[in-house]
Amino acid sequence: MARIDNDRDRLIFALDVADADAARALVVQLDDAVTFYKVGLELAMAPGYFELIDWLKARSKKVFVDVKLFDVPATVAAAVKRLNARDVDFVTVHGNQSIMEAAAAARTGDTRILAVTALTSLDRGDMTDLGFDCDIGDLVLSRARRALAAGCDGVVSSGLELERLRAEAPDTLVTVTPGIRPVDNDAPPDDQKRVMSPRRAILAGADHLVVGRPIRQAADPKAAAEAIQTEIAAAVAERLASR
Numbered sequence: 001m002a003r004i005d006n007d008r009d010r011l012i013f014a015l016d017v018a019d020a021d022a023a024r025a026l027v028v029q030l031d032d033a034v035t036f037y038k039v040g041l042e043l044a045m046a047p048g049y050f051e052l053i054d055w056l057k058a059r060s061k062k063v064f065v066d067v068k069l070f071d072v073p074a075t076v077a078a079a080v081k082r083l084n085a086r087d088v089d090f091v092t093v094h095g096n097q098s099i100m101e102a103a104a105a106a107r108t109g110d111t112r113i114l115a116v117t118a119l120t121s122l123d124r125g126d127m128t129d130l131g132f133d134c135d136i137g138d139l140v141l142s143r144a145r146r147a148l149a150a151g152c153d154g155v156v157s158s159g160l161e162l163e164r165l166r167a168e169a170p171d172t173l174v175t176v177t178p179g180i181r182p183v184d185n186d187a188p189p190d191d192q193k194r195v196m197s198p199r200r201a202i203l204a205g206a207d208h209l210v211v212g213r214p215i216r217q218a219a220d221p222k223a224a225a226e227a228i229q230t231e232i233a234a235a236v237a238e239r240l241a242s243r
Contacts, residue, residue, distance in 0.1 A: 004207060010232050012036040012064055012176070013225065014212030020048035024055065026221065033225035036062040036089070038210055053086050064176075064210075068094035068116055073102035080106035080113070090114050090154075090176065097150055104151030114176055115147030117157045141165060148173065159196030159204050166205035177206040182214055182228060198228050202235035 004010060013034045015023045023043060027034075037056055043049055044067055056063050065088045069076045076093065080103050083091050087110070093103040094116040103113045117140040140161040147155055154174025157165060162175060169175075180198055198209055211228060218224035 006035065007233055007236055008229055009036045009062055010202070010206075010208050010236070011225065011229055012038050012062075012208050012210045013215055014038045014040065014066075014178075014210055016040060016042055016212050016216070018042065019046045020052040023052055026216065027056065027059070027061070030215075030222050030225055033222045033229065034061075034215075036064065036208070038064040038066050038212075040066040041068075050086065053088060057087055062089045064088070064090040064092075066090075066092045068092045069103060070095045070099065073098045077102040077106035080111070081108075084108045084111050087111070090174075092116055092156060093152070097146055100147055100150035100152055104153075112153035112174060113151075114154045114156050114174065115143060115150070115152045117143040117147075117155050117161070141168075144169060144173075154207075159201035159206055162201065162204035162206055174208070175206050176208045176210060177201045178210040180209045180211045180214070180228075182231070198231045199235040199238075202232055203239055 011034060013030065013036070015026065015037050017023050017026065020043065023039070027037065039049070039053060039056075043052065053063055053065070063086075065083055069079055069092065076095070076099050080091060084107060089110060090112050091103070091107070092114050093100055100113070100115055107113050140157055141164060144155045144157070144165055148169070154176060155165070156176045156178065158179055159177045162177065165175065177196070180196060180201060182197060196204070201209055209228075209232065215221050215224045215228070
């Protein structure tokens with residue numbers, strides 16, 4: 001388990017909304033129930049993206065920039081340098097060895113580079129369509145090994161592959177797990193295919209859980225976030241007790 005000063009930082013809420021105003025309204029509504037926010041591609045395409053990041057940091061929130069940088073290494077390095085200036089906490093990169101190495105070499109301060117392994121919206125059939133004739137678990141392990149060799153700080157991985165990953169990864173490796181769905185979640189089906197509950201993901205070895213729709217679409221988003229925080233805290237205690 002990677003060292004985390006505040007266990008409430010384990011929950012990362014996905015600010016997957018249309019614009020910065022809607023994002024700010026959600027942050028105010030969630031208040032102290034959420035300390036860590038993911039700002040991704042949808043917001044990156046809207047005006048005020050960098051101003052939103054600055055606003056979150058001014059409110060002492062942690063920021064995960066999930067833009068999955070994938071370009072020539074020099075361009076990726078330049079993008080990471082721009083984000084360093086914003087004091088962001090996590091940045092995702094999605095590319096080959098030279099791309100990951102460029103991102104890792106460009107980071108400064110407390111910014112951490114996370115390599116995407118396999119999107120949780122993909123299943124075995126999707127991987128075959130993409131030309132990957134391999135088991136998803138094997139691909140995730142291979143990507144994680146290469147990310148570590150490139151100097152990345154962690155990986156984004158489905159909870160379904162975490163136990164195998166944790167068996168050989170150092171404790172310092174940061175693991176961020178999307179596709180989290182509470183057991184009692186009654187939200188409509190979505191594009192996530194490889195999902196896991198908060199408790200199971202923490203017990204499997206996740207350090208951070210990315211949750212979006214189960215909180216955003218809840219009748220009371222703050223209460224939904226607090227319920228997940230409670231489940232995470234109990235699972236962390238259970239994991240530590242089992243050592």
